[in-house]
Amino acid sequence: DQQVKQNSPSLSVQEGRISILNCDYTNSMFDYFLWYKKYPAEGPTFLISISSIKDKNEDGRFTVFLNKSAKHLSLHIVPSQPGDSAVYFCAASATRGSYIPTFGRGTSLIVHP
Amino acid sequence: ETGVTQTPRHLVMGMTNKKSLKCEQHLGHNAMYWYKQSAKKPLELMFVYSLEERVENNSVPSRFSPECPNSSHLFLHLHTLQPEDSALYLCASSLGTGQETQYFGPGTRLLVL
Numbered sequence: 001d002q003q004v005k006q007n008s009p010s011l012s013v014q015e016g017r018i019s020i021l022n023c024d025y026t027n028s029m030f031d032y033f034l035w036y037k038k039y040p041a042e043g044p045t046f047l048i049s050i051s052s053i054k055d056k057n058e059d060g061r062f063t064v065f066l067n068k069s070a071k072h073l074s075l076h077i078v079p080s081q082p083g084d085s086a087v088y089f090c091a092a093s094a095t096r097g098s099y100i101p102t103f104g105r106g107t108s109l110i111v112h113p
Numbered sequence: 114e115t116g117v118t119q120t121p122r123h124l125v126m127g128m129t130n131k132k133s134l135k136c137e138q139h140l141g142h143n144a145m146y147w148y149k150q151s152a153k154k155p156l157e158l159m160f161v162y163s164l165e166e167r168v169e170n171n172s173v174p175s176r177f178s179p180e181c182p183n184s185s186h187l188f189l190h191l192h193t194l195q196p197e198d199s200a201l202y203l204c205a206s207s208l209g210t211g212q213e214t215q216y217f218g219p220g221t222r223l224l225v226l
Contacts, residue, residue: 040221041219042219043117044156044203049214102158105155
């Protein structure tokens, strides 16, 4: 059973608009969440993270929102750019126990010019 | 050279072959990981090494054999693989196995015939 779920395998957005990528988790022990971005023929690269003591973390065009009660997080990219086209992985870890993150399946974002 | 490198980038092997994947990190990290990424599946953690000792092994078949001779190098020895083992194999490193960002290599695309 998947503990980290990204239910949308793909998302298509027009340049300049907002991209919203969603992630749900089932393990209530998870308290640290990360987003990774992956281009073809490259490994995933870290994008942004959030601890469960916060409900929002912002870094430039990227903002991650965490709703602990719903066990849901989302990544907002605004404004979206064609260079943002990539696969985005959500990951979660627990500070009590193994810190090693559990990954979702990824969502492929395509930003059209 | 900086970051995490992996060789070869692509590998085709028969089911009776023996091959090895190599990962090298130039970041001074103490933890290294092997992940498997199959199509439409989450990243699956295979092995974790911390200070050259294996700390986690996620029920991986014995036809996959890891080796970590020092904190900068990680190998994955492959023997009598099956076609379903065809996947992208990603290596990652992190400063420790705590709540630290993982840095991924570009991966080895493996095809087992």
